Amino acid sequence: MFMKFFRQLKYIIPSENSCYNRWVSTTVQKDASQLPEKRKTIETDKLVDAKKVKLETKSPKNKKPNLTDEKYDETSYYFENGLRKVYPYFFTFTTFTKGRWVGEKILDVFAREFRAHPAEEYQRSIETGKLTVNYEKVPSDYRLKHNDLLSNVVHRHEVPVSLQSIAIVHMDEDIVVVNKPASIPVHPCGRYRHNTVVFILAKSHNLKNLRTIHRLDRLTSGLLIFGRTSTKARELEQQIRNRQVQKEYVCRVEGRFPDGIIECNEPIQVVSYKIGVCRVSPNGKDCKTTFQRISEVGDCSIVLCKPLTGRMHQIRVHLQYLGYPIVNDPLYNHEVFGPLKGRGGDIGGKSDDQLINNLIKIHNAENWLGMEEGGILPIANPIKCEVKNSRENESLTEIEAQQTKLKSTVDSITDVGHEEPIDPFDPTKTTFDPFCHECKVNYRDPNAKDLIMYLHAWKYKVNNLYKVSGL
Numbered sequence: 303m304f305m306k307f308f309r310q311l312k313y314i315i316p317s318e319n320s321c322y323n324r325w326v327s328t329t330v331q332k333d334a335s336q337l338p339e340k341r342k343t344i345e346t347d348k349l350v351d352a353k354k355v356k357l358e359t360k361s362p363k364n365k366k367p368n369l370t371d372e373k374y375d376e377t378s379y380y381f382e383n384g385l386r387k388v389y390p391y392f393f394t395f396t397t398f399t400k401g402r403w404v405g406e407k408i409l410d411v412f413a414r415e416f417r418a419h420p421a422e423e424y425q426r427s428i429e430t431g432k433l434t435v436n437y438e439k440v441p442s443d444y445r446l447k448h449n450d451l452l453s454n455v456v457h458r459h460e461v462p463v464s465l466q467s468i469a470i471v472h473m474d475e476d477i478v479v480v481n482k483p484a485s486i487p488v489h490p491c492g493r494y495r496h497n498t499v500v501f502i503l504a505k506s507h508n509l510k511n512l513r514t515i516h517r518l519d520r521l522t523s524g525l526l527i528f529g530r531t532s533t534k535a536r537e538l539e540q541q542i543r544n545r546q547v548q549k550e551y552v553c554r555v556e557g558r559f560p561d562g563i564i565e566c567n568e569p570i571q572v573v574s575y576k577i578g579v580c581r582v583s584p585n586g587k588d589c590k591t592t593f594q595r596i597s598e599v600g601d602c603s604i605v606l607c608k609p610l611t612g613r614m615h616q617i618r619v620h621l622q623y624l625g626y627p628i629v630n631d632p633l634y635n636h637e638v639f640g641p642l643k644g645r646g647g648d649i650g651g652k653s654d655d656q657l658i659n660n661l662i663k664i665h666n667a668e669n670w671l672g673m674e675e676g677g678i679l680p681i682a683n684p685i686k687c688e689v690k691n692s693r694e695n696e697s698l699t700e701i702e703a704q705q706t707k708l709k710s711t712v713d714s715i716t717d718v719g720h721e722e723p724i725d726p727f728d729p730t731k732t733t734f735d736p737f738c739h740e741c742k743v744n745y746r747d748p749n750a751k752d753l754i755m756y757l758h759a760w761k762y763k764v765n766n767l768y769k770v771s772g773l
Contacts, residue, residue: 380727383747385462388496389731393458399450409442457735463497464753476534484523485753515539524759548763551607554756555626559595559603566591566620570613574658580615582623582647589613591620
């Protein structure tokens with residue numbers, strides 16, 4: 303059904319804007335003004351001697367490439383049941399003590415702030431010296447101080463993602479443009495590290511030290527631009543920050559979307575950064591999105607979305623507010639937001655704290671993907687949205703021709719034009735930690751519906767000079 307959705311767009315979007323014309327014209331005029339350089343980050347590798355494990359800070363603001371081959375080689379991929387999986391591996395999480403933690407006991411902080419593991423596991427880690435402060439073993443009642451460096455060696459299990467390859471749409475000496483499949487995060491976060499676009503491109507395509515310019519939600523597919531040089535990355539990032547980049551998305555929503563161009567100016571507030579959820583609120587930041595129905599598919603509508611600001615989950619939250627949520631959005635098309643599922647800002651009279659507590663039950667990776675030994679809150683009810691009279695057989699030849707042409711272009715300017723090997727599970731590569739909770743849990747593989755959301759980043763334009771489009 304997902305492929306039919308995209309094939310149908312070839313016939314409902316004018317040919318001059320065809321998603322298959324992956325045309326890139328790099329005629330951006332460089333801004334002569336000097337941009338302020340970003341704050342230099344601390345290289346934590348210099349803080350430890352050669353005998354100690356190399357540590358890596360988790361600062362999300364550090365966009366400078368600092369990954370080494372040693373970190374890429376922590377583990378490897380295998381492919382099973384149509385999924386890309388990662389062999390479990392040992393990893394050292396590090397973080398500096400936050401202001402609100404100062405004076406609290408280390409065990410209390412980890413039990414409250416890092417809920418991926420039970421408090422008993424953190425107690426054991428402290429007692430065995432796996433969880434340290436400034437590389438020194440401490441008792442579980444140690445009270446944290448300013449600038450304490452906390453490190454915790456864990457046996458890490460990553461969540462499977464789609465086996466679909468990351469297609470390279472365009473590459474030159476300055477940028478790389480890829481088509482990100484749904485289910486794969488852009489960069490390391492939460493339960494994902496090697497199963498991210500940044501790591502997959504580095505490990506499987508030898509595209510290392512890419513600069514992250516912008517992001518897409520994990521379940522959002524579509525075009526993603528990386529910088530290959532710091533100069534170009536800063537230039538494009540500044541243009542995005544200054545709202546000079548025009549973005550266009552396509553999505554499938556419930557119901558028949560209204561005629562004409564619909565504008566939503568409702569402010570959006572982040573309810574919780576920790577679990578990543580937003581809602582419309584008068585206390586939120588200014589926000590603007592325009593929508594236009596471009597087709598109907600069964601009981602659903604195909605909608606063109608143009609976010610004019612860049613708030614978290616902006617398109618998804620505005621569609622929820624308008625009462626036309628994305629059909630398979632597992633978060634914003636859910637009755638956890640009340641009987642109306644957030645339409646018109648109605649979340650069933652819940653406070654933000656109540657909403658957060660309810661969302662925690664479904665927002666973590668285990669529950670969203672499901673566990674054999676536990677329950678799962680239902681994802682939004684499926685809507686029948688079959689594509690009728692689609693000419694998919696007729697379009698296959700053209701699609702293959704475009705892909706062949708694109709691959710030839712990429713091969714001619716890089717050394718990454720190759721198919722990624724499909725490696726099956728190798729029991730000799732796996733590891734086991736007798737104290738690891740996840741080693742004792744049998745997770746079920748996610749279904750296809752768990753890995754897809756019908757929201758696709760389709761086109762970017764910069765001052766009508768630089769254009770990237772594709773599906």
